[in-house]
Amino acid sequence: MPALSGPLLIVEDDADIREALQGYLELQGYEVRVASNGKEALEHLDTSPRPSLILLDMALPVMDGHRVLTTRKSNEALAEVPVIILSAGMAAMNPRDRAVYAANYDVAAFLKKPVEPRQLVELIERHALKSAGAQAGTSP
Incomplete structure (x- = not known):
């Protein structure tokens, strides 16, 4: 597995889903952080190293996924972190x-729950590595 600039951040309020995703991704060699709501997610985004990619559920307590995206959009540094939405509802949108x-x-990207593990890893590699490459290209 290619090296990422930081850990993956899973933002999911369902403990079973969160732990299953974390376990699977750690077995694939990724460093993983987890958050159970949007407020915790934003706290993780302020830590170093910043996550390489966010796996974001939209229906979250305290602060929902949409508010996380709105906050991320207004912060240039956070806007660089790719987001994959994990949501049955949003994946069902036209x-x-x-x-x-x-x-x-x-x-x-959007992924429907339950997530297909191979597809998840392919998307992580595509988007997190693209982001890491772009950041490496712009650093001094």
Whole structure:
């Protein structure tokens, strides 16, 4: 597995899903941090190293996924962190609405729950590595 600039951040309020994703991704060799709500997610985004990618559930307590995306969009440094939305509801949106939402909030991809593990790893590698390469290209 290629090295990422930081850990993956799983933002999921369902403990079973969160722990299953974390266990699977750690077995794949990734460093993983977890948050159970949007407020915790934003706290992780302020730590170093910053996550390489966020796996974001949208229906969260305290602060939902949409508010996390809105906050991320308003902060240039956070806006660089790719987001993959894990949500049955948003994955069910019609393709046009999903594309508009993705463009508006700079969302890399949508995955429907339950997540297919191989597809998840492919998307992580595609988007987190692209981000790491872009950051490496812009650093002094």
